[in-house]
Every structure is written in structure tokens, then in C-alpha cells.
Amino acid sequence: MSEITLQSTITCPVCGHSEIETMPVDSCLYFYECQGCGALLSPKSGDCCVFCSYGTVPCPPKQKIARSSEHPCCKAENNRADS
Ligand SMILES: [Zn+2]
16 A cells, blocks of 8 residues: 655756656656756765655655665655655
């Protein structure tokens, strides 16, 4: 009974443009081209994909890991205040 969110709103750190994107289920998106300014975004250090860094929802693989087991070492990463 796991519900994985596949849509995430990416906000460009360069121009602030937001775009709703559908994430691939079993892979991470490492590069994302901003639809507003054309900047090529890549994940911040420690993040596996651009959705984890700039999206409202972490990528599906990370959501699965978060639900299936507890990872104390990376728990803090999931505490995102922005909504
Ligand atoms: Zn941009």
C-alpha cells in the first residue's frame, strides 16, 4: 500500500520559475533544463537527483526507501519545510 507521488514542482534557483514535472519511477533525473531561463540544473551535493534538490517532492526511489525502512543517517534530509 505505498503511494508514490510522481509529480513534483521544480523551482529554478536561477530565475525562480516553477514547473510541474512527472518523475520517472525507477530512475533519478540528474540534469534538468529550466523551462524559464534554460539553465541546466544538477543536484546539490548529497542529493541523488534534481527533484530532491529543487522539487517539492523527493524522487520515487527515495520515497520508497523512506517508506520501507528507517535510515537515521539521512533522516534530516527529508525534513523539508517548504511546501
Ligand atoms: Zn530558470
